[in-house]
Amino acid sequence: MLAKVSDPERHLIALDLDGTVLNHSGPGAGDDPLSGAIDPGLSDAIRTLHETGHEVVIATGRSVDATLPIVEKLRIRPQWVIACNGAVTLKRDPLAHRAYRREYVEAFDPTDALLKIRTQLATARYAVELADGGILYTEVIPTGTLPAEQKQVPFEELLGVQASRVVVVSPDHRFEEFVGAVESLGLTHVSYAVGSTSWLDIAPDGVTKASALETVASKLGIDHSRVFAAGDGRNDIDMLQWAARFGDSVAMGQADPEVQAAAGRVTGTIDEGGLLTALRDRFPILL
Template sequence: MLVALDIDGTLLSYDQELSQEVQDAVGDLRAQGHHVVLASGRSVVAMTGVAEVLGIDRGWVVASNGAVTVRLDPGAADGYVVEEVVTFDPGPALRLLHEHLPDARYAVEEVGVGFRVTEAFPEGELGGTLRVVPFDELWTHEVTRVVVRAPESTSADFHELVEHLGLDDVTYAVGWTAWMDLAPLGVTKATALEQVRRALHVQPHRTVAIGDGHNDVEMLEWAARGVAMGHADAAVQAAADEVTGSIADDGAAAVLRSLVTAR
């Protein structure tokens, strides 16, 4: 099987804790020969530590909501090899957004390094090295991901703004209340996972995915068995085939254990 796992709110609690049950189940799945693929909105540099805790030192990782795909390789200089990077010109979207959200914090990803940011983000929200630059230096070249952080905005505000501005040349995902990601048009966790599935020669009916956020919807629809976490909102749960317990109940562990016993 190919088992795709979101990280934050699915494997990791809001306190950034990873249960022993999840760690053991992931280890058992891999011991049986299954492919456990971490798929997150995080940058790759913010995912390698989670992979290490899970004991995953080889295999595929989907980062930046599908814009970056890497293969873990302990022999590589950074512990991974970049297999695919999908980029876009962030300038038009950034300029439009800035007109309506002038006080928001903006960031663009630098793959394998960190982010260029307009001002410091709260510690732990973005992985890697953060480099503060003037706003107009965010679009000096194409990027994989744009992050917009506007604490005064709600999820509904973000959705309404995107529709109003007509940002139809990017893919967007609204995270928690103050957060929105922009990615290249048509790029999601699902598009990257489909390429990984083909590379691993896993049959479509042998795919499983677990997630809790709006950026997981396409992934849950893509998987033969898409599982939403119990705390996910109605739209995410509607995209899934089933719903497990919440992060507080360690819901992902129950699903992973069922895969171990099912073989």
């Protein structure tokens, strides 16, 4: 039986999934984008931190449907899970063994953003994740990180809905062209992050992983000095900056320079076991 940490030692440990916990290119990753491979040593470390009383919070851009199977795979039962880049925060139902309820859902009308984007990216593919968890899409988006419940619709049916997340993918554009087109749009009243491919994630204004984690930290009564966060993508920048302000944040070694600059420190790549190294540096119990 592992000894529990005392309240003054308890940390909030916020972990991105894809590229941080999940390796999609290493041995055992397979072809399913939903799964990826988790290093056994890393999985054991995360479970040890959880079982000793630290609050491990998965903070991902994935939908709820694509997030909870990874929580199961880690064999942890965290109290809080953050999905959709902070737009959906789940809380474990104490009356059910593994059930989670949507505790906080941020939603917005994506009409203005979608119409602006379409003027610059006419051949893009669009998906809108609804506040209730379903998804409407114009053309198939090749990813396993979206909900299972999907419905193909004309572009016009994406307008005027309540969305927690908008995804725009433009395979016809080179990444540099895509970024230039997005930056020229002057999007306001939304939060957005551009991925490493021609992929755009849009959330309600002011909603990020950091904003959701701020709420969770407040609910738990955990001081900002006892926050640890790790990530590798542009959608992690706000989270890494937030955690680095008073606590500890770590960018993965394969992250883009702007992501690394947002973090307090940089660890090894996911292939090098960078997250496990960073966790061992921070938490002596893992040594």
